[in-house]
Amino acid sequence: MTEIIKLNNINYTVNDTKILKDINLTINEGDYLTFSGTSGSGKSTLMKLVADMISPTSGEILYRNKNIDDYEATDYRKQVSYCFQQPTLFGETVFDNLAFPFKVREQEPDSELMVQKLKLANLDESFLNQKVIDLSGGQKQRIALLRNLIFTPDVLILDEVTTGLDKTNKNIIHSLVMDLNKNEGITILAITHDQEELDDSRKIIKVEDGRIVEDK
Amino acid sequence: MQNLAVNNLSLALSFVLVLVSLYFGFKEKLGIDKDIIIGVVRAVIQLFVVGYVLKYVIGSNNVILTLAMMTVIVTNAAWNAKKRGKGIPDLFGISLLAIVLSTGVTIGVLVASGSIKFIPQQMVPISGMIASNSMVAIGLCYKNMIATFKDRHQQVLEKLALGATTKLASMDILRDSIKTGMSPTIDSAKTVGLVSLPGMMSGLIFAGVDPVKAIKYQIMVTFMLLSATSIASVISCYFAYKKFYNEKSQLVL
Numbered sequence: 001m002t003e004i005i006k007l008n009n010i011n012y013t014v015n016d017t018k019i020l021k022d023i024n025l026t027i028n029e030g031d032y033l034t035f036s037g038t039s040g041s042g043k044s045t046l047m048k049l050v051a052d053m054i055s056p057t058s059g060e061i062l063y064r065n066k067n068i069d070d071y072e073a074t075d076y077r078k079q080v081s082y083c084f085q086q087p088t089l090f091g092e093t094v095f096d097n098l099a100f101p102f103k104v105r106e107q108e109p110d111s112e113l114m115v116q117k118l119k120l121a122n123l124d125e126s127f128l129n130q131k132v133i134d135l136s137g138g139q140k141q142r143i144a145l146l147r148n149l150i151f152t153p154d155v156l157i158l159d160e161v162t163t164g165l166d167k168t169n170k171n172i173i174h175s176l177v178m179d180l181n182k183n184e185g186i187t188i189l190a191i192t193h194d195q196e197e198l199d200d201s202r203k204i205i206k207v208e209d210g211r212i213v214e215d216k
Numbered sequence: 217m218q219n220l221a222v223n224n225l226s227l228a229l230s231f232v233l234v235l236v237s238l239y240f241g242f243k244e245k246l247g248i249d250k251d252i253i254i255g256v257v258r259a260v261i262q263l264f265v266v267g268y269v270l271k272y273v274i275g276s277n278n279v280i281l282t283l284a285m286m287t288v289i290v291t292n293a294a295w296n297a298k299k300r301g302k303g304i305p306d307l308f309g310i311s312l313l314a315i316v317l318s319t320g321v322t323i324g325v326l327v328a329s330g331s332i333k334f335i336p337q338q339m340v341p342i343s344g345m346i347a348s349n350s351m352v353a354i355g356l357c358y359k360n361m362i363a364t365f366k367d368r369h370q371q372v373l374e375k376l377a378l379g380a381t382t383k384l385a386s387m388d389i390l391r392d393s394i395k396t397g398m399s400p401t402i403d404s405a406k407t408v409g410l411v412s413l414p415g416m417m418s419g420l421i422f423a424g425v426d427p428v429k430a431i432k433y434q435i436m437v438t439f440m441l442l443s444a445t446s447i448a449s450v451i452s453c454y455f456a457y458k459k460f461y462n463e464k465s466q467l468v469l
Contacts, residue, residue: 051377055464073465078379088371104379147378 001028003065004155004187005050005080010059012045012210019045021210023059029154032181032188034201042210043191047157050189051082078104081153085160087144089132094118097132097143101150117146120179122172138169145173149180156180158190162197170194274336282336286343290315293347301358301456303469310455311354318350318447319343322440331436342440345416349401349441350448357397357453364389365460365469372467382465386457393457397449401441408438 003026010023020042027033035043048054050061052068061068068076089097098117099109115125121142135143141161148156158177162170174197180186190197198204206214234256241248273281294312301307323332323343332338365372368389375385383390408414409431413421416437420430460469 052464052466053373053377054466069464073376074379074381077377081379082377084370084374084377087374088368090371090375100375100380101378104381104384144374 001030003027004029004031004063006062006065007050008060008062010046010049010056010061012042012049012054013057019210020049020056023210023212025205025212027155027187027189029187030181030185032178032202033190034198034204035189035191035207036193036198036204037207041207043207044159046207047082047159047189047191050155051080051157052076053082074104078151079153080155080157081148082157083145083148083159083161085163087141089135089140089143092131093128094130094132094135094143095128097147098128098150101147105151113150117150120149120176121146136169138165138172141165141169142173145176152180152184152186155187155189158188158192160191160193162192162194170196174200270336270340273340277336279334282334282339285336285340286319289340289344289347290319293351297351297354297358297452300355301362303362304358304456304459306459307358307456310452311351313455314354314448314451315347315350317451318444319346321447322346322444325443326436326440341416345437346440346444350444352400353397353445353449354452356400357393357449358456360393360396361389361453361456361460362469364392365467369467376465376467382458382461385467386460390453390457393453394446394449397453398442398445401445405438405442408434 005025005027007023007025010020011018012020023046035046037043045054049056052061052073055069063071063076063080090100091097095109095111095114098114102109111128114128118124118127123139123142127139127143132140132143145158145161156177162173165173174194177188177190178200181188190201192198204214205212234252238249238252240246241252269285273285291312294308294315297311297315298307323339323346326332326342327334332342365386372385372389376382404412404414414434414437417427417430417434420433421427460467462468
C-alpha cells in the first residue's frame with residue numbers, strides 16, 4: 001500500500017482554543033476513510049487542513065512524502081480536491097460550473113467530457129444549459145461534486161455532502177463515490193453522519209474534542 | 217469679476233445656513249450637532265489656511281512649491297482613502313500608488329495635449345479634483361471589496377479548493393469593486409449639465425467666463441475624471457485583493 005497523505009503531530013489553535021490536538025494519521029492510496037464525530041469535534045477543520053484551506057499551528061502534513069507547503073497551493077489543490085457541504089454554484093448555468101476547472105487549467109472547456117461526467121451523476125446532456133437557480137438541492141450538490149471530478153483528483157474530500165439530501169440523491173452520490181474509489185482508485189475522505197454510509201465504510205475514524213479517539 | 221461680492225460681513229451672515237442644519241439636527245434628535253460644528257469649524261480653518269497657502273504658491277509661480285502642494289494633496293487623499301478599507305493591511309501604500317499614478321498619468325496627458333499648463337493656478341486645483349475623485353473611487357472599491365469578500369466567502373473558498381489562483385478566485389469581486397469605484401464618475405458623466413452644473417464649470421461661469429468656454433473645460437474635466445477613477449480603481453483593487461490571502465494562497469480576511 002502506498003502512503004499518500006500523512007499527518008504528523010497536527011495541532012490547530014484559534015484564539016487560544018485548541019481545535020485539533022496532536023493528530024497523527026496515515027492515509028494510503030485508494031483508502032476510503034469515513035470521519036464521524038459530534039458537531040464541533042474538529043472533523044471539518046481536519047479536512048480543511050488536509051485540503052490546504054488552512055494551515056496547522058504545529059505539525060506537518062505530507063503528500064507523497066513531501067510537505068504540502070513545498071507544493072504550489074494550486075497544484076496541490078487540484079490533486080487533493082475538497083467538496084463543501086451546501087456548496088454555492090458559480091455563474092448562471094451548469095456549464096459555467098463545469099467549465100471552471102478548465103478555466104483553472106487555462107484550457108478550453110470540453111463539452112463532451114462534461115456530458116460524460118454528468119452521466120456519472122445520473123444527469124443528462126440537457127442539464128448543461130440548465131440555469132443553476134432552477135436546480136434542486138440534490139442536483140446542485142451533484143453538480144458541485146462533478147466540478148471536483150471533471151479532472152480526476154488523487155484524493156477527494158467530502159464534507160457532509162449528502163447531509164440534508166433526500167434518499168434518491170444520497171444514493172446517487174454515494175454510489176458515484178463508491179465507484180470512483182473502487183474503479184478509479186481515488187482516495188476518499190468523507191465526513192458523514194449517515195448510518196448507511198458509515199455501514200459501507202471500510203474504515204471509520206472517530207474524532208472527539210479535537211482528537212482521533214477511534215480508528216477501526 | 218465685479219459681481220463677486222462676497223465679503224466678511226456677507227460670509228458671517230451666511231452662517232445662518234449652518235444654524236438651519238443645526239436646528240434640524242437638534243429637532244430630529246439626529247445626534248449630529250457636534251459633527252456639524254466640528255465640520256464647520258474644520259472647513260473654515262482648512263479653507264482659510266489653504267486660501268493663504270494658495271495665494272502664496274500661485275504668487276510665487278515656483279515649480280517646487282507647486283509639486284510640494286500637489287504632494288500634500290495626493291498624500292492626504294491616500295490617507296483618507298485608506299480609512300475606508302479598515303482591516304485590510306498596507307492600504308496607505310496601495311492608495312498612494314493608485315492616486316499618484318491616476319493623477320500623474322491624467323495630468324501628463326492634459327499637459328502634453330496642451331489642455332492645461334504646468335502653472336500653480338491650474339496644477340493645484342486640477343490635481344485636487346483628480347485626487348479627491350480618485351480618493352472617493354478607491355474608498356468605494358475597498359468598501360465593496362470587504363463586503364463582497366464577506367458575502368462570497370464560501371464561493372472564494374470553493375474556487376481555491378478547485379485549484380484556482382487567488383486572482384481567479386477573486387476575479388468576480390475585483391470586477392464588481394472596480395465597477396463600484398467608477399460608477400459615481402460614470403453616473404455624473406451621464407447627467408452632467410442636465411442635473412448638476414459641476415464645480416469647475418459653475419466656478420468659471422460665476423467668475424464671468426463665457427459659458428461655452430466653461431463647458432469646454434467641463435468636458436475636459438469629465439474625460440480627466442473618467443481616466444483618473446479608472447486608473448485609481450484598477451490599481452487599488454488589483455493590489456488590495458492580494459491582502460485578503462496569505463502567502464499560502466489561503467483566504468485569511
